[in-house]
Amino acid sequence: MSSASGPVLAGTEDHPQARIVLSTALAxxxxxxxxxxxxAGTGKRTVARAFAAELLAAGAADPDAVRLRVAHGTHPDLxxxxxxxxxxxxxxxxxxxxxxxxxxxxxxxxxxVFVLEHADTLNDEAANRLLKTLEEPAAFVHVILxxxxxxxxxxxxxxxxxxxxxxxxxxxxxxxRLESEGVEPVLARACARLSLGNAARARELASAEGAxxxxxxxxxxxxxxxxGEERQVEAWRPLLERAQAAREAxxxxxxxxxxxxxxxxxxxxxxxxxxxxxxxxSKRDGRRALRESLELSLTLAGLSxxxxxxxxxxxxxxxxxxxxxxxxAERARSRDPRRLREAAERCEGVRQSLExxxxxxxxxxxxxFRLTALAGTSS
Numbered sequence: 001m002s003s004a005s006g007p008v009l010a011g012t013e014d015h016p017q018a019r020i021v022l023s024t025a026l027a028x029x030x031x032x033x034x035x036x037x038x039x040a041g042t043g044k045r046t047v048a049r050a051f052a053a054e055l056l057a058a059g060a061a062d063p064d065a066v067r068l069r070v071a072h073g074t075h076p077d078l079x080x081x082x083x084x085x086x087x088x089x090x091x092x093x094x095x096x097x098x099x100x101x102x103x104x105x106x107x108x109x110x111x112x113v114f115v116l117e118h119a120d121t122l123n124d125e126a127a128n129r130l131l132k133t134l135e136e137p138a139a140f141v142h143v144i145l146x147x148x149x150x151x152x153x154x155x156x157x158x159x160x161x162x163x164x165x166x167x168x169x170x171x172x173x174x175x176x177r178l179e180s181e182g183v184e185p186v187l188a189r190a191c192a193r194l195s196l197g198n199a200a201r202a203r204e205l206a207s208a209e210g211a212x213x214x215x216x217x218x219x220x221x222x223x224x225x226x227x228g229e230e231r232q233v234e235a236w237r238p239l240l241e242r243a244q245a246a247r248e249a250x251x252x253x254x255x256x257x258x259x260x261x262x263x264x265x266x267x268x269x270x271x272x273x274x275x276x277x278x279x280x281x282s283k284r285d286g287r288r289a290l291r292e293s294l295e296l297s298l299t300l301a302g303l304s305x306x307x308x309x310x311x312x313x314x315x316x317x318x319x320x321x322x323x324x325x326x327x328x329a330e331r332a333r334s335r336d337p338r339r340l341r342e343a344a345e346r347c348e349g350v351r352q353s354l355e356x357x358x359x360x361x362x363x364x365x366x367x368x369f370r371l372t373a374l375a376g377t378s379s
Contacts, residue, residue: 009054011047014173017165018047026054031162032137035119037150038166041198044146045117047166052078052113055142059110066109076107081116084284089121094130102133102141111140119145120152127154134160168197178206190323194303201296216242217300218324221308224343224371225331236364243293243360250289254282294360295351298367302347304328305340305375312337335375343375 009026012019018036025031034051036044053070056077057063069075079097083089098114106112116122122130134143134157145161147153171192177199178188183206191210195202204210216238223235258278265271303320310318311325311332319325332340350367354360 009047009050011043011050014169015043015047015166017167021162021164022047022051026051026058030055030142032141033134033143033161034145034164035150035153035158035161036144036146036164036166038148039168039197040148041195041200042166042169043199044166048115048144048146051144052115052142055111055113056109075109077109077112079112079114081114082284083118083121084280088123089116089118089126090123091126091129094122094126098143099129099133102138102143106140111142113142113144115144115146117146118148119157120147120149122153122157124154127157131156131160169199171195171197174199174202178202186323190321193320193322194300196299213242213297214300214321214324217297217304218327220297220368221301221304221371222331224368224375225335236368239294239297240361240364242297243290246293247286247290251282251286254278254285258282290360291354294354294364298347298351298354302344302351305344305347308332308335308375309337309340309344312340339374343371346370346374 009019009022012022015038036048038044049070053067056070056075057066060066066075070078073080079101081089081093081097084093094116098116102112102114104112133141137143143161145153145157150158150163171189174192174195174197175185175188178192179185181203183191187206191202191205194205205214220235220239255278258275261278262271262274265274307319307321307325307328308331310316311329312335316325316329319328321328346367350363353363
């Protein structure tokens with residue numbers, strides 16, 4: 001695709017500001033640093049890879065081959081960085097791969113591209129190490145920072161990047177995509193609205209496993225609305241077990257990749273270094289998978305209480321989970337909207353606390369009791 005100002009990158013169709021900025025950059029002189037910001041699931045990672053591919057393909061004898069290698073993550077002039085910690089990007093994540101790497105000339109392209117995911121997790125020391133690269137980059141260097149939370153980033157880093165905004169995807173557009181994939185319309189609309197603009201999340205919720213996940217969350221919410229210590233203790237455990245299973249799956253994925261990479265690696269210093277790298281990756285990916293699973297569970301719980309508020313106040317059209325409105329309406333009967341609203345806020349507060357490495361089982365258990373105290377009585 002193309003426009004008057006240059007090629008239109010795949011993935012920017014729903015993001016007019018990003019489309020204009022990046023198309024113009026490719027048609028002229030790209031900036032040395034970009035900050036892709038917006039909600040999760042809006043395509044920032046996809047667009048970053050497509051943009052990197054175009055930057056590296058410029059002037060290449062076989063640009064399609066360059067794009068293919070970028071898509072596969074094998075181009076030597078593309079460095080893709082993810083936080084090594086569950087919640088933080090450390091100095092070592094940027095010092096060698098980015099700060100030092102940015103001083104070296106490209107291997108084969110005319111540029112080098114560095115993409116940093118979750119840039120809001122840069123700790124202060126790592127951010128300050130990155131600043132010099134952002135302030136005085138070599139002419140061939142392009143840095144792309146990705147973040148769902150630009151407000152958590154150091155202003156000195158943000159100010160040195162060209163901002164590229166990614167808006168939440170319209171629920172109607174997400175629903176259309178789901179319907180085109182065979183999802184029943186009522187379910188598609190509900191999952192699209194519950195996703196809060198995150199197309200990947202909507203697809204996950206619309207799956208068979210997503211339906212089971214929503215059932216587990218609803219049982220957790222229903223237990224809070226029907227006081228009883230035994231029921232409440234049992235209600236949150238499936239959410240934690242699901243998160244633990246996600247962690248195990250992530251760790252197994254890293255283990256499989258480690259086995260493949262180490263199979264032919266001879267004994268010695270490089271093998272030991274590679275083993276340590278995979279051990280760190282296993283911990284990091286496992287922890288992140290557990291956290292993301294719990295975050296979605298708590299988000300859905302908060303949205304369930306939000307829907308109950310809407311029903312209790314007679315705003316039926318504002319309900320997100322419209323496919324389950326009858327059951328929600330029964331639970332909302334004679335409830336105090338103020339208490340339900342506070343229950344939703346409690347869910348969000350615990351979700352945010354996960355970033356502080358709290359004990360998940362204690363946090364969920366305590367939340368269950370607090371929700372029962374808030375919402376377990378009729379008005």
